[in-house]
Amino acid sequence: MALTGPPTVAGPTAPKLAARGTPLLAALALAPALRLAAIRHAVPPGVAVRTGCDGCGAPIGLARPWPALGPTARCGRCGARVGPPPGTVEFAVVAAVGALVLLGPPAPVLAATAWWLAWAIPLVFVDAAVRRLPDRLTWPAAGGTWLLLGLAAVAGAGPGPWLRATAAGVALALFFASTTLLLGRRGFGLGDAKLALGVGALLGWYGWAVPVAGLVCALLLAGAVGVALLATRRVGWRSDLPFGPFLVLGALAALLLL
Numbered sequence: 001m002a003l004t005g006p007p008t009v010a011g012p013t014a015p016k017l018a019a020r021g022t023p024l025l026a027a028l029a030l031a032p033a034l035r036l037a038a039i040r041h042a043v044p045p046g047v048a049v050r051t052g053c054d055g056c057g058a059p060i061g062l063a064r065p066w067p068a069l070g071p072t073a074r075c076g077r078c079g080a081r082v083g084p085p086p087g088t089v090e091f092a093v094v095a096a097v098g099a100l101v102l103l104g105p106p107a108p109v110l111a112a113t114a115w116w117l118a119w120a121i122p123l124v125f126v127d128a129a130v131r132r133l134p135d136r137l138t139w140p141a142a143g144g145t146w147l148l149l150g151l152a153a154v155a156g157a158g159p160g161p162w163l164r165a166t167a168a169g170v171a172l173a174l175f176f177a178s179t180t181l182l183l184g185r186r187g188f189g190l191g192d193a194k195l196a197l198g199v200g201a202l203l204g205w206y207g208w209a210v211p212v213a214g215l216v217c218a219l220l221l222a223g224a225v226g227v228a229l230l231a232t233r234r235v236g237w238r239s240d241l242p243f244g245p246f247l248v249l250g251a252l253a254a255l256l257l258l
Contacts, residue, residue, distance in 0.1 A: 027097045030118065031090050032069035036062060037122035039069075039083035041137060042129040055080035084125045092121045099252055108152030109205065113255075116145045116198050120248045123195060127244035133191030142169065142197035149205055161205050168204020168211045172196040175215075185240075192243050199251045210254050218243070218250025 039060060040049040052059045053068070056078040060068045067074050073086045083089075096117040105113060119141030127133050146166065153162035173196045179187030203211040222243060229235040 024097050027093050031093050032065040034121050035069045035089045038125040041134045042126045053082055108155045112145050112148035115148055116202050124245045124248050127242040131242045133195050133244050138194035145198045146201050165201040165204040169197045169201035172200030172211055195244055203254055214251045214254035217253040218246040221249055222246040
């Protein structure tokens with residue numbers, strides 16, 4: 001009698017592994033452009049855009065992306081750090097791809113979510129660095145998300161979710177804008193209101209409760225971080241925290257809790 005071992009379980013084939021890794025590689029290929037967007041727009045008010053290294057003035061662009069636009073984030077001429085900390089943009093891209101995989105929305109909605117994430121990543125780094133949410137990033141994020149959700153409606157979802165998404169985006173933006181008008185500097189900035197247009201539209205597609213959940217998550221995250229920073233004396237009671245990163249993280253949390 002021939003002796004046989006336990007049956008073998010076939011592992012993923014090379015084509016399947018390649019297919020799974022293709023979206024991640026494609027997203028990582030966009031990382032230099034996202035890092036460049038953060039570098040360009042993380043400037044004080046009144047300054048148009050950053051075009052070169054602050055240390056030596058060496059030009060920074062996609063024509064010669066390395067090493068300034070790579071994970072090391074170092075100027076190729078003087079070695080100074082350029083833009084967001086090393087590896088952070090790339091980590092954000094990997095996290096965004098992971099979120100898309102976990103969400104698994106239909107293709108048209110997937111396109112809208114991916115579009116919004118592609119703009120949200122540099123917005124997070126810009127707001128964290130200089131407490132600004134530039135129009136050049138917030139308007140394309142909101143407009144593209146709205147249009148792609150419209151295509152999802154035409155593709156079969158129907159007008160209901162798209163109309164709700166539009167109303168939710170406007171409502172959330174008006175909420176943020178009203179705090180600025182009523183409270184001045186103690187309220188949220190108008191940049192947050194413009195960011196909220198896209199956030200509200202994306203979350204509103206899934207129902208009215210989702211943008212509310214996203215806002216609550218953002219406020220809780222901001223509160224927790226604020227308390228931690230106060231406890232470690234890194235900020236004072238009158239210090240302002242950029243809210244854009246928390247709004248983006250709150251939106252992702254609400255989507256993942258669906």
